[in-house]
Amino acid sequence: MSGVTDTAHVLADFSINPMGCEVSTSKYLREAIKIVDESGLNYHTHASGTNIEGKLDEVMIVVRKCIDKTHSMGCPRADTIVKLQTRTDKSKTIRDSMSITKSRI
Amino acid sequence: MSGVTDTAHVLADFSINPMGCEVSTSKYLREAIKIVDESGLNYHTHASGTNIEGKLDEVMIVVRKCIDKTHSMGCPRADTIVKLQTRTDKSKTIRDSMSITKSRI
Amino acid sequence: MSGVTDTAHVLADFSINPMGCEVSTSKYLREAIKIVDESGLNYHTHASGTNIEGKLDEVMIVVRKCIDKTHSMGCPRADTIVKLQTRTDKSKTIRDSMSITKSRI
């Protein structure tokens, strides 16, 4: 019996903390953004993680590829936080959510 | 080509925030704990979520079942936070991590 | 004796989950963004929270005002997640972090 997590559009956010390696983690971040971009899913990277949307299976494939890449680059430890927003009343996209948002950077 | 996330023992923590429903969420928590317990995986529930460990596939199956159950009980919206700790230098279990921990509640 | 958290520039991210109230939380989000904007601190809101930077005291004053506002609007329960990035090797700003980021939304 399929549930919401099989069918729903999921608005997710994830960040990976490479640990036990150099203090600068930019090289890991650049590789992860390449993987996210090549996935074809809609995304928006910000200063603390990456918003990404799609079916949960699609999103988790991208997250796992980014974790695997971080380790394959020699990082022995990674803490990954994934936030999953699921709804049954409607589908909300990154663009919807950012329509009422602002910035001053 | 399999990566760390296919083979490694993952120490995870997750919590589900039922939204758009009653202020008390205990009934959703009880059902989720049943699902976690029936999974056979090692786990430890605390005041802010549940530690759970195993292969990433096994862990995510449990998390998804809990999200699906929350929605099937009538809750229209859920925000789920999943924290995944992966390591290539060694495997750390919940019991290892809690060997140096303490409590005063 | 002052520590890093008294003096360092902190790059933070926070999100508030109003619970026990309507399924749409946009009205709470709009009020929170007003408070963030009026704070004068640099910020960038995204689909899953708000990046904000400054001294930790300044950042936490804004986060607390947003939580208080959510409750004063009648929401009985709120789960707030605050991520604090502190460094002693250098100061990183939202703009620095977003210089290597991309979007497709």
Next chain:
Amino acid sequence: MSGVTDTAHVLADFSINPMGCEVSTSKYLREAIKIVDESGLNYHTHASGTNIEGKLDEVMIVVRKCIDKTHSMGCPRADTIVKLQTRTDKSKTIRDSMSITKSRI
């Protein structure tokens, strides 16, 4: 005008990721648990963080001391996640929350 965050009992959870240092972070964790224990607040450490409760001011003083200690031990970077549960309908303690919880570790 005081808000909920000045007066309410807050149920919090926090974890600190030391970055740019050794892969094993146990020594930072041990020092942090000492600080938590000496604070006198009720707490429960688990495999992925520490539940702690009290007034928000009291909780944040402990969190900041732990971040400062991590940096003073030579760690150049730390990512700290703090989850704050606030309620106006009732006060919930760690013990309340753990009354319906279970473990198999």
